[in-house]
Amino acid sequence: MITRPLHFAAVLLLVLSWLAPLSPARADTSRYAAFVVDQNTGVVLHSRQSEATRYPASLTKMMTLYLLFNAIETGELELNDQIRVSAHAANAAPSRLDLPIGSTISVEDAIRALVIRSANDVAVAVGERLGGTETAFATIMTTKARELGMPGTTFRNASGLPDSRQTTTARDMARLAIALQRDFPSFFHYFDETRFVWDGRTYRNHNTLVGRVDGVDGLKTGYIRASGFNVVVSATRGEHRLVAVIMGGPTAASRDAHAEELLDAAFSSLEQRDDRRLFAALSSPRINPIRQQELIAQDVAALNLDSPIEMGSAQAAPPLRIILADESSELTAQPAAEPTNPTGTTLLRGAWSVQVGAYNSAAAARDRLDRVTPASSILRLAQPAARSVDINGNRLWRARFESLTADEAANACAELGARNEPCYTVAPGR
The missing domain is CATH 3.30.70.1070 (Sporulation related repeat)
Structure with missing residues (x-):
């Protein structure tokens, strides 16, 4: 679905590519990658190094969550079921909830801990609960990735902690984000939550775009030294739902600013495209596509308007x-x-x-x-x-x-x- 291009997308990609080099998120090109797609149509709106091998870091937890949601829907688990914490899970590197060995956490609390706290000890515990061992669970994760059309992704653990063999691409992460919303819409609201309370302590969502940037309702951030600062963002404005992936940001702030910049540019261009479609519907006969484009061009020329641009910048499109x-x-x-x-x-x-x-x-x-x-x-x-x-x-x-x-x-x-x-x-x- 994502790979199917439309004519305007090529122009959109070119203009957005002018924006990207100006952003501080492009500071380290060896780690940088970006991908923006219209989830409803599958149209690729921006792509830079989107199929280059990158490290997912805690974006890995999106697949852990996908398989956890699947276990709930198939009846293997319920939200109030308890997941036991092994010594291996309790010893996971931060960030974590500092769960003691032998303690338990409910499935629903585990979901929030993964989404908001990005807790590695919880990720390991979930992987062991679903796969028997974390290594076996990683194999299940990779198999599911292939089923979801993610050929460039291999998982080696449930958390995203450093492993040189655990790799992905920006395009694959977009596919996973779309699959999460498509296959488990009843659970997607967890990605839109901004706080999680555990053991008397309140944790704030690492994804600060949620609740701050217009239309953003998820998904996940990630960081390890090898990957830089990563984020996968979903956002809806009007009839359009976009998924944006930024990988390799030098800081969390620059990564978020770049994600916001790309979302604004993509939404602006889509609004301008919709305006031109409305204009075409009002002014041009609907016949075969080639002839129709000729007529639309004539109408625009007759009105002495600027030549239509198939994508815009971060500037808002003028109202129609x-x-x-x-x-x-x-x-x-x-x-x-x-x-x-x-x-x-x-x-x-x-x-x-x-x-x-x-x-x-x-x-x-x-x-x-x-x-x-x-x-x-x-x-x-x-x-x-x-x-x-x-x-x-x-x-x-x-x-x-x-x-x-x-x-x-x-x-x-x-x-x-x-x-x-x-x-x-x-x-x-x-």
């Missing part, structure tokens, strides 16, 4: 303001002659329309209507009209045939399409 003009009689094109109506039925058949073009003057729209009318027997029974629309202060005139039924509108466009004439149907009220 659309005002429909009053549909007074002066906007309605008059047919050259009254159409014949041998059946005697009313000409006002329905509320559907077809649009055959959009122009920068009413005269051009009316000329288009006159030229198209002979191409379809259905259009001779319709009401031709030039309707104006104001887009960001620029007026455009749509050439439409109105008062059609849904079937008539569809058949009219079929007739025009057979003649390679642009046409699309317009539902009532549009």
Whole structure:
């Protein structure tokens, strides 16, 4: 899903790549990697060294959590079940909860300890509970990684503590983040929590982007000396849900700033793309893609707008303001002659329309209507009209045939399409 490109993504990647070198997160290129993807569409919005081998550090715990969530869903564990802490787990290096040997922790507390505290002793205990030994659990983790389409990832432990053989890629970590939200949506809220209380002490989420940056609702940070500062972030704004991966930051602050910068840039570009799609829907016939792009380009040129850019920067996209003009009689094109109506039925058949073009003057729209009318027997029974629309202060005139039924509108466009004439149907009220 993630690997499937769209045309605009290439331009987006290029502009975002201009931003990345300016960030302090690029200080160590041997550890740096970044990847941003639209989770809903699989469109890659930014990729720098995304398939280069890197060390996951505590991002490893996302897979530990994935397998823990799976054990809960399959009935192997319940949230209030207790996980026993072995000597091996209790002796794990920080960060940890300092659990004593032989003590227990509930499954739900273990989830929060992994997400918020990034507790290594808890990760080892979970791995031993699910795999028998941490080594056996690491094999299960790697097998699951292959099933999830993570070819560049190998796990050697449950925590992410240093191991030269435990490697991954930024792209693989994005796949894992998407799988967590997709496969276990009922557990995803744990990634959005900012605090965890254990044994009278309150721990704050290492992922400070949660609750601070607009739309961010998870996932995980990580650090070991070999990896630098890593983070995987999920964020939603409007209809778009993004996953961003930053690896190799020189500091936690620079890593977070870079992640925020890339998210803002990606969301801004998507908003601009949506605005242009809305403009295209209002102003251009929906025909074959190549021809449609030609018409959209003509419409934009007619309005004297800047050339569209398929991605933006961290600057907010300008708002799209659309005002429909009053549909007074002066906007309605008059047919050259009254159409014949041998059946005697009313000409006002329905509320559907077809649009055959959009122009920068009413005269051009009316000329288009006159030229198209002979191409379809259905259009001779319709009401031709030039309707104006104001887009960001620029007026455009749509050439439409109105008062059609849904079937008539569809058949009219079929007739025009057979003649390679642009046409699309317009539902009532549009």
